[in-house]
Amino acid sequence: MTSRRKFIKLSALGASLFSTPSVFAFRGSVNKPIVLSTWDFGMQANVAAWKILSDGGRALDAVEAGARVPEGDAKESSVGLGGLPDRNGRVTLDACIMDEEGNCGSVAFLQHIVHPISVARKVMEKTPHVMLVGDGALQFALANGFTKEKLLTKESEKTWREWKKKSEYKPVANIENHDTIGILALDAKGNLSGACTTSGMAFKLHGRVGDSPIIGAGLYVDNEIGAATSTGVGEEVIRIVGCHLVVELMRQGNSPEDACRMAVDRILKKNPSKAKEIQVGFLALNKNGEYGAYCLQKGFTYAVHDASGNKLSNSKSHY
Ligand code: ASP
Numbered sequence: 001m002t003s004r005r006k007f008i009k010l011s012a013l014g015a016s017l018f019s020t021p022s023v024f025a026f027r028g029s030v031n032k033p034i035v036l037s038t039w040d041f042g043m044q045a046n047v048a049a050w051k052i053l054s055d056g057g058r059a060l061d062a063v064e065a066g067a068r069v070p071e072g073d074a075k076e077s078s079v080g081l082g083g084l085p086d087r088n089g090r091v092t093l094d095a096c097i098m099d100e101e102g103n104c105g106s107v108a109f110l111q112h113i114v115h116p117i118s119v120a121r122k123v124m125e126k127t128p129h130v131m132l133v134g135d136g137a138l139q140f141a142l143a144n145g146f147t148k149e150k151l152l153t154k155e156s157e158k159t160w161r162e163w164k165k166k167s168e169y170k171p172v173a174n175i176e177n178h179d180t181i182g183i184l185a186l187d188a189k190g191n192l193s194g195a196c197t198t199s200g201m202a203f204k205l206h207g208r209v210g211d212s213p214i215i216g217a218g219l220y221v222d223n224e225i226g227a228a229t230s231t232g233v234g235e236e237v238i239r240i241v242g243c244h245l246v247v248e249l250m251r252q253g254n255s256p257e258d259a260c261r262m263a264v265d266r267i268l269k270k271n272p273s274k275a276k277e278i279q280v281g282f283l284a285l286n287k288n289g290e291y292g293a294y295c296l297q298k299g300f301t302y303a304v305h306d307a308s309g310n311k312l313s314n315s316k317s318h319y
């Protein structure tokens with residue numbers, strides 16, 4: 001079942017599942033550990049991450065474990081296995097990861113590997129580089145024990161063949177031609193990490209890379225301040241170096257939600273007519289365990305797991 005449909009089903013279960021986005025005032029105690037993830041598939045990702053966090057584990061391990069959940073789920077059509085392909089029918093994946101020391105790793109335009117987030121972590125830990133792309137990233141993955149797999153499922157191939165009949169490329173907000181999992185965590189030691197992974201915009205040009213594997217655009221972590229991740233039309237996020245901007249806005253004293261809103265405003269200001277038609281959402285967590293989100297169009301959801309449980313919230317939106 002697609003994540004959007006799951007969301008609709010979940011909504012039907014009762015509004016009590018959802019709470020208003022939380023921007024709570026800092027009262028001197030840090031809300032940790034905590035993990036937050038984009039979209040409704042973030043609920044399951046959080047469960048995997050929480051297992052590690054609640055056991056005193058490291059935020060970095062938690063975000064990797066969380067990101068691997070939708071990556072490995074063939075039914076999720078926007079991440080990893082089962083992700084919708086580019087216009088040539090190739091599934092090409094983008095991912096990045098960043099830890100509390102500012103170490104980061106990234107892969108882009110990677111094919112045939114189910115867990116790009118784990119390859120990104122290996123790039124971070126085993127190479128002097130930050131980013132590997134395309135065939136080089138694949139060779140690196142294979143040399144490091146990852147196996148080559150077929151990522152195009154029968155279902156995603158069918159959707160692609162349907163699309164090919166008209167070959168119309170129009171990104172539409174909040175439908176499943178784009179959804180990324182971005183996941184941010186603060187562990188019991190007070191350290192932050194983040195991960196971001198996607199199959200990118202469905203039916204994109206072969207070779208297109210979005211914001212998700214770009215440190216500063218799709219993800220940014222500064223252990224002194226906070227962390228941010230994004231989802232939606234990556235080109236618009238890259239133009240404003242979105243997640244670095246959100247973290248810098250938090251550094252200036254803004255709450256996570258305000259920082260996300262100000263980044264969305266920047267996109268609106270640059271291109272107001274385009275902003276009406278596309279979706280971009282930001283999610284942020286600060287060093288105190290306070291969090292918030294903001295997006296252009298209604299419909300962006302995010303999941304938060306702390307000691308009080310796991311819950312899905314609707315992000316505030318400009319429109
Ligand atoms: N940001 C991703 C990209 O542009 C897609 C998404 O989050 O929907 O590739």
